[in-house]
Amino acid sequence: MSFITNSEHGGDIYGFEKQYGRKPLDFSVNVNPEGTPEGVQKAAAATVSEASEYPDPEQRDLVNALAEKNQLETWQILPGAGASDIIYRIVFSRRPSRAVVTAPTFSEYERALKAAGSQVSHFLLREEDEFLLNNRIDELLELAEKDPEFPESGRAEMIFLCEPNNPTGRTTDKASLLRLLAACQKKKITLVVDESFLWLLDDPEKHTLLAEGGKYGQLILLRSFTKIFSMPGIRLGYGIFFRKDWRERAELCGPSWAVSTGAQAAGLAALRESEYIERYRQQNTEERAYLKEQLESLEGIPFVSSGQANYLLIRADIRLSEPLAEKGILVRDCSNYHGLDEHWIRVCVRSRQDNQMLIQAVRECLQEGGIRQR
Structure with a gap:
């Protein structure tokens, strides 16, 4: 069984590296992408x-x-x-x-x-x-x-x-x-x-x-x-x-x-990092709106949550977690959440460059799954 579907939480970069032989671009954990202050x-x-x-x-x-x-x-x-x-x-x-x-x-x-x-x-x-x-x-x-x-x-x-x-x-x-x-x-x-x-x-x-x-x-x-x-x-x-x-x-x-x-x-x-928090909060608000808008524009993505934190819940017409992993991107497979199935993933809001890489990878996965894009 893939570590993706067997993992209780996101962030298993170790399992990813063992299975795919490389480190992922990790969208599966909803932590500040700016890194530890x-x-x-x-x-x-x-x-x-x-x-x-x-x-x-x-x-x-x-x-x-x-x-x-x-x-x-x-x-x-x-x-x-x-x-x-x-x-x-x-x-x-x-x-x-x-x-x-x-x-x-x-x-x-x-x-x-x-x-x-x-x-x-x-x-x-x-x-x-x-x-x-x-x-x-x-x-x-x-x-x-x-x-x-x-x-x-x-x-x-x-x-x-x-x-x-x-x-x-x-x-x-x-x-x-x-x-x-x-x-x-x-x-x-x-x-x-x-x-x-x-x-x-x-x-x-x-x-x-x-x-x-x-x-x-x-x-x-x-x-x-x-x-x-x-x-x-x-x-x-x-x-x-x-x-x-x-x-x-x-x-x-x-x-x-x-x-x-x-x-x-x-x-x-x-506790002394107030400027760090404010800077990230502003960046997150902008990138969250951008990522949501871009994902919603894709055929085959019927739902993107109006998330208020630094992550978005997404439903796709095909399973995305494993195809994205093949492309080097780790997302949170949500099939082990009560009320969700294998069509749901959660992604962290990262930098503009990283978010663009995710959007392009999702577009490719959808096309490879038979969903034609506009």
């Missing part, structure tokens, strides 16, 4: 001399910096080895008997839930709705109340949302999020909102639920350094909690020293 690289590299010492188990400097940046108390911040680490800590600390996840969405929520023995209910987002949740909050809450697939199960105890969602790139409007949050508070359902892609939005401060958390203890937020700072190999993310006991229990559900000295230094340096 120089200051972050230097900060992480400078810690090598401290490798003989254990990291700070409480990550004091990083926690203090994150608390100050987000205007929170230090006890509310729990750093981890990427947002995925915090997902597992949350799930194992709460151990919901049943949880609801939207579909399609990031697979680690379901993976963690199943590892903890939870039943997982899937709320299917629809292409005809542009994969938006906005007008369907009541339906989501009905599924949380009762799932016919699990007739013996009671109300779900946890809901996961990815805002903006992966792989669709769409966000739920703030009013709908607040209505869901209020309902979860009333019904004692833990609402976990993954804001890992938040800083890729054009207006992140208007979308986050951070300011509302003080009134809603059932809320937990997830954040990641991975995407905006292009540092997936460093592994750094954090959770934001609004109940101290929940934060303490989540901390116990993972190993000590989960965050290396290098990762802490990289995180501190990244």
